[in-house]
Amino acid sequence: xxxxxxxxxxxxxxxxxxxxxxxxxxxxxxxxxxxxxxxxxxxxxxxxxxxxxxxxxxxxxxxxxxxxxxxxxxxxxxxxxxxxxxxxxxxxxxxxxxxxxxxxxxxxxxxxxxxxxxxxxxxxxxxxxxxxxxxxxxxxxxxxxxxxxxxxxxxxxxxxxxxxxxxxxxxxxxxxxxxxxxxxxxxxxxxxxxxxxxxxxxxxxxxxxxxxxxxxxxxxxxxxxxxxxx
Numbered sequence: 001x002x003x004x005x006x007x008x009x010x011x012x013x014x015x016x017x018x019x020x021x022x023x024x025x026x027x028x029x030x031x032x033x034x035x036x037x038x039x040x041x042x043x044x045x046x047x048x049x050x051x052x053x054x055x056x057x058x059x060x061x062x063x064x065x066x067x068x069x070x071x072x073x074x075x076x077x078x079x080x081x082x083x084x085x086x087x088x089x090x091x092x093x094x095x096x097x098x099x100x101x102x103x104x105x106x107x108x109x110x111x112x113x114x115x116x117x118x119x120x121x122x123x124x125x126x127x128x129x130x131x132x133x134x135x136x137x138x139x140x141x142x143x144x145x146x147x148x149x150x151x152x153x154x155x156x157x158x159x160x161x162x163x164x165x166x167x168x169x170x171x172x173x174x175x176x177x178x179x180x181x182x183x184x185x186x187x188x189x190x191x192x193x194x195x196x197x198x199x200x201x202x203x204x205x206x207x208x209x210x211x212x213x214x215x216x217x218x219x220x221x222x223x224x225x226x227x228x229x230x
Contacts, residue, residue, distance in 0.1 A: 022069030024072070025074050026050040027075070031132060031135075032135075033077050040114070043119055047069065057081060061089060072095065105153060108149075109163065125149045126190075127175055144212060152178075158184060161184055175198060
């Protein structure tokens with residue numbers, strides 16, 4: 001545990017300062033990086049965009065990204081959609097701080113830590129990121145309630161526990177978690193939505209959202225596609 005915490009501290013020291021960042025752009029083929037970047041940006045009140053393919057990535061730079069917002073945090077994986085995207089942004093006049101994501105679970109944890117420090121985020125929703133539809137289901141509820149969504153598995157449950165003990169005031173576990181992770185987090189005081197059926201879980205989280213924010217717009221999705229509007 002001490003080695004893991006030391007590693008987290010070292011990694012956090014390598015994360016670019018994002019206090020002056022105007023926009024977040026994600027250049028990754030891993031949906032978990034995209035999700036983390038968008039959630040972070042939403043909670044920080046920043047614009048967020050993600051690269052889908054090269055032509056669209058160039059269009060983002062030339063037509064979509066606000067040129068009056070010069071400071072960009074580029075979250076880029078080891079397997080980016082477009083190689084050399086940082087240089088393309090800089091050539092267009094933007095100042096770019098790049099964060100390299102080689103482990104989407106670690107990236108998610110580090111951005112959660114940054115969100116808690118910079119924006120006083122103290123609410124967290126825990127999900128098993130192997131179940132992508134869970135992430136889509138909780139996104140509107142999370143952003144509305146200023147809660148960061150944490151990806152939990154057996155390998156990082158101790159680090160998650162450490163973060164929540166220090167920063168977490170409200171914790172919701174959504175859906176099932178891996179057994180070891182569930183056991184590691186059991187000392188926490190948390191709510192849980194886990195009916196054993198992902199569709200019923202989805203209805204429960206939607207009901208919570210609608211109680212807080214009635215809306216006439218509903219999006220139907222099978223959870224296999226991630227879009228910013230979700």
